[in-house]
Amino acid sequence: MKNKANYLLLLPGLILLGLFLFVPLFSTIFQTIRGKEGLTLVKYFDFFKDSYYISIYLRTLKLALITTLIAVMLGFPTAYYISRTNKKVRGLYIMLAVFPLLTSSVVRSFSWMVILGRNGIVNTILLNLNIINEPLKLLYNEFAIVVGLVYLFLPLMIMSLVGVMENIDNDLMEAAESLGASRLKAFIKVIFPLSVPGLIVGSVLVFTGSLTAYTTPQLLGGSNAKVLSTLVYQNAMSLFDWDTASVLATIMILTTLIVTTIINKLSGKLSGKR
Amino acid sequence: MALLNLKDVSVAYGDNVVLKDFNLNIKKGDLVSLLGPSGCGKTTTLRLIGGFIQANKGKFIFNDKDYTKVPVHKREFGFVFQSYALFPHLSVFDNVAFGLKLRKTPKGEIKKRVMEMLDIVGLADYSKRYPKELSGGQRQRVALARALVIKPDLLLLDEPLSNLDAKLRVKMRVGIRKIQKELNITTVYVTHDQEECFSISDKVAVMNEGVIEHLDTPQNIYDNPKTEFVANFVGFENFIDLSLQSKNEDISTYNSKNGRVFKVKSTNINSNKETIKGAIRPEEIKIVNKGGDNKDENTLDGIVGISTFLGKEYQYMVDTEVGKLLVNGNTNKRYKEGEKVKLYLPKEKMVLV
Ligand SMILES: Nc1ncnc2c1ncn2[C@@H]1O[C@H](COP(=O)(O)OP(=O)(O)OP(=O)(O)O)[C@@H](O)[C@H]1O
Ligand SMILES: [Mg+2]
Numbered sequence: 222m223k224n225k226a227n228y229l230l231l232l233p234g235l236i237l238l239g240l241f242l243f244v245p246l247f248s249t250i251f252q253t254i255r256g257k258e259g260l261t262l263v264k265y266f267d268f269f270k271d272s273y274y275i276s277i278y279l280r281t282l283k284l285a286l287i288t289t290l291i292a293v294m295l296g297f298p299t300a301y302y303i304s305r306t307n308k309k310v311r312g313l314y315i316m317l318a319v320f321p322l323l324t325s326s327v328v329r330s331f332s333w334m335v336i337l338g339r340n341g342i343v344n345t346i347l348l349n350l351n352i353i354n355e356p357l358k359l360l361y362n363e364f365a366i367v368v369g370l371v372y373l374f375l376p377l378m379i380m381s382l383v384g385v386m387e388n389i390d391n392d393l394m395e396a397a398e399s400l401g402a403s404r405l406k407a408f409i410k411v412i413f414p415l416s417v418p419g420l421i422v423g424s425v426l427v428f429t430g431s432l433t434a435y436t437t438p439q440l441l442g443g444s445n446a447k448v449l450s451t452l453v454y455q456n457a458m459s460l461f462d463w464d465t466a467s468v469l470a471t472i473m474i475l476t477t478l479i480v481t482t483i484i485n486k487l488s489g490k491l492s493g494k495r
Numbered sequence: 496m497a498l499l500n501l502k503d504v505s506v507a508y509g510d511n512v513v514l515k516d517f518n519l520n521i522k523k524g525d526l527v528s529l530l531g532p533s534g535c536g537k538t539t540t541l542r543l544i545g546g547f548i549q550a551n552k553g554k555f556i557f558n559d560k561d562y563t564k565v566p567v568h569k570r571e572f573g574f575v576f577q578s579y580a581l582f583p584h585l586s587v588f589d590n591v592a593f594g595l596k597l598r599k600t601p602k603g604e605i606k607k608r609v610m611e612m613l614d615i616v617g618l619a620d621y622s623k624r625y626p627k628e629l630s631g632g633q634r635q636r637v638a639l640a641r642a643l644v645i646k647p648d649l650l651l652l653d654e655p656l657s658n659l660d661a662k663l664r665v666k667m668r669v670g671i672r673k674i675q676k677e678l679n680i681t682t683v684y685v686t687h688d689q690e691e692c693f694s695i696s697d698k699v700a701v702m703n704e705g706v707i708e709h710l711d712t713p714q715n716i717y718d719n720p721k722t723e724f725v726a727n728f729v730g731f732e733n734f735i736d737l738s739l740q741s742k743n744e745d746i747s748t749y750n751s752k753n754g755r756v757f758k759v760k761s762t763n764i765n766s767n768k769e770t771i772k773g774a775i776r777p778e779e780i781k782i783v784n785k786g787g788d789n790k791d792e793n794t795l796d797g798i799v800g801i802s803t804f805l806g807k808e809y810q811y812m813v814d815t816e817v818g819k820l821l822v823n824g825n826t827n828k829r830y831k832e833g834e835k836v837k838l839y840l841p842k843e844k845m846v847l848v
Binding site: 396 | 544566567568569570571572573574576578580581582583584585593597598641643645670
């Protein structure tokens with residue numbers, strides 16, 4: 222009796238999800254495999270035959286992976302440091318870390334345009350110091366996209382890691398040291414494996430975020446460095462080619478699912494347990 | 496020569512000086528306990544020896560080498576934490592093997608030594624379990640095995656039994672002592688449980704506010720504490736102000752404020768002060784008989800106050816000429832409140848501090 226009533230509580234959420242997420246999602250996917258005579262994968266074959274699309278697809282994957290890796294490398298030590306500070310200071314650090322999330326991604330991208338542009342801050346400084354003779358091309362390329370994405374998603378990585386790391390008892394580090402591990406060894410053998418759950422959550426968030434981001438690659442990558450999401454937009458809104466847009470969208474979703482699964486599998490190996 | 500030697504060490508957390516000009520010597524193979532009230536600096540001393548905190552001043556000599564600046568992982572000391580600090584992501588076997596793997600011990604030997612050690616602590620059947628699948632006592636034994644398997648030069652234990660129930664504590668402390676003796680590992684053991692500490696130690700260091708007040712064998716500390724603090728800490732509940740009359744080689748004579756004469760064994764005199772405190776345990780005071788002659792040595796007249804039942808004996812609060820004293824009496828007779836009694840304080844049981 223009681224249990225049935227509990228399920229009722231789920232109903233509003235399920236209806237909302239079903240109506241506004243699953244229905245459009247599945248109709249989009251269905252769209253892509255419907256041919257003149259029944260179901261067909263021909264649109265996907267077409268996609269993978271087109272070298273232009275392939276190159277954009279690979280670039281998207283590459284940028285998402287690089288962004289994730291950089292976020293891990295920058296996030297890990299930062300998160301560890303934050304997790305070892307005392308409670309009061311930790312709150313402040315976490316505030317600082319999530320600060321970028323509090324502004325819109327358009328604003329953030331524009332500020333990077335100011336920094337990286339032809340007459341931007343970086344170029345001005347380098348020119349004035351006579352390190353370079355003409356402005357570097359820092360904007361409208363893959364580099365700019367990665368910078369923007371790392372800046373955008375690093376807080377997610379840090380938050381996920383801090384959440385896990387602050388629960389790791391300091392005694393464990395000391396125990397490892399007393400058994401003969403240098404600080405670095407102790408970190409690798411104890412802190413790292415125990416942080417893997419946070420690393421996984423963080424990586425999945427950053428990867429899916431980077432793979433599907435639109436504003437940042439659009440504003441910082443321009444037309445030179447197109448990615449899947451900008452391509453979807455172009456097809457749907459400029460070319461009115463909804464079929465191709467749907468195919469691209471579906472591929473994006475599948476890629477996210479596959480990579481997420483792989484990261485999860487990998488985590489089992491990394492933490493060395495189960 | 497001492498194996499371990501702390502020389503005039505000072506440790507402070509910010510402005511809070513915890514250890515001041517601290518000295519400690521430990522002989523090879525000994526189990527020395529640090530005993531003292533909460534906050535007196537026991538853990539601090541242990542962590543200093545372990546290398547987790549640095550001294551502001553002073554030296555730590557170990558095996559004739561200066562260890563003051565040697566980092567933790569180069570010290571080869573086994574440390575058992577109060578929280579056990581087992582690695583949650585590793586099985587019992589891998590927890591114990593952790594130190595050996597770091598030393599690049601061959602696989603076969605690791606297996607042999609780990610299983611041997613698990614056998615000693617009685618956990619051979621649990622090697623595949625994870626820490627969270629163990630009881631408190633089992634975790635404690637894993638922590639002990641993990642520290643011992645590297646054959647440490649020194650074993651440091653921080654209240655390793657404090658999370659266990661009374662029965663298991665007794666069993667485990669006997670176990671620890673047995674292993675420690677078998678492997679002849681010099682050990683520093685921190686506890687605030689007096690019985691535990693007396694039962695397993697070769698030497699006991701009673702600490703108070705960052706200073707060792709008395710370092711001696713359990714028997715000597717129990718019978719003849721050197722300071723008022725130590726006497727109080729080990730159960731001398733009664734203190735009487737005395738002043739010296741005459742000092743002799745064997746027996747000395749003291750007077751209480753109201754003129755009572757007390758004879759004391761001279762070996763029990765631990766201070767040269769003129770006015771001194773005579774300390775005695777409640778269970779050593781004898782209730783001789785009602786009222787009567789006050790001229791006797793080592794006696795006091797008093798009136799029985801509140802009494803409580805301790806199980807083996809009754810304990811009375813007796814209001815005497817020199818103040819209130821706690822006195823134990825056997826269960827044959829329970830004295831009533833207001834009854835007059837005469838107390839006898841045997842000279843060999845009194846300690847002067
Ligand atoms: N990390 C620290 N920062 C500041 N003060 C500390 C720190 N650790 C301990 N202290 C202080 O140092 C003093 C001694 O602490 P310590 O932990 O050595 O006591 P202890 O004898 O082990 O007590 P307990 O029996 O309660 O464990 C205490 O007054 C304590 O407040
Ligand atoms: Mg302590």
